[in-house]
C-alpha cells in the first residue's frame with residue numbers, strides 16, 4: 439500500500455469526519471472540481487458485525503484517451519465499530535470503477551483514519567491499496583498499478599491541499615488577533 443496523507447490539521451476530529459463523510463459543502467465543492475458527478479449515497483447502516491456501512495455511486499471523469507472519458511464507480515465505506523465519535527474514526531472505502539479496462543480484475547481500498555490529538559486538532563491518515571479479484575498477467579498488472587497510483591496520487595494531493603485551505607477558512611474567524 440501507499441500512504442498519501444499523514445498530517446495534523448487544526449480541525450477537530452468530529453469536524454474532519456463531517457467534512458469527508460457527510461454531505462458537506464466541502465465535499466460537494468471538491469467533487470465538483472474533480473468532475474465527480476451524479477453522487478447517490480445511502481445512509482450509514484449498522485451490520486451484523488456492529489460496523490456501519492454506506493454505499494456511494496458516482497461517475498468519475500478520466501479523460502485519458504486510452505481508457506475513456508468517464509466511468510461509473512461504486513464506493514463501499516465501512517466505519518469500524520472501534521470508531522468513537524469525536525475521538526477516533528477508522529473507515530475503509532473500497533472503490534470499484536465499473537467502466538475501465540480490466541475492471542473485473544481490481545479495485546482500490548482506501549483507509550481513512552482520523553485521530554483526535556487535542557480539542558481542536560486531529561491527525562488524518564489516508565493509505566491506499568490496489569487489490570485483485572483475480573490475478574492478471576504481469577504486464578496488465580503493472581498497467582493497472584501505474585494508472586491507479588497516478589490517479590490516486592493526484593486525487594489525494596488535491597484533497598490534502600483543499601483541506602489545508604478549508605482549515606485556514608475555518609480558523610480565520612476564530613484565530614487569536
Ligand code: YK8
Pocket residue numbers: 498500505513533535538539540546548581582585586588589590593
Ligand atoms: C474516490 C483507481 C483506478 C482509477 C483509474 C483506472 C484506470 C484503469 C486503467 C487500465 C482511472 C474517488 C481511478 C484513479 C479513478 C478515480 C478513483 C478515486 C480517486 C488501463 C488498467 C475516485 C477515491 C478513488 C479511488 C480509486 C480511484 C481509481 O473517493 O486510474
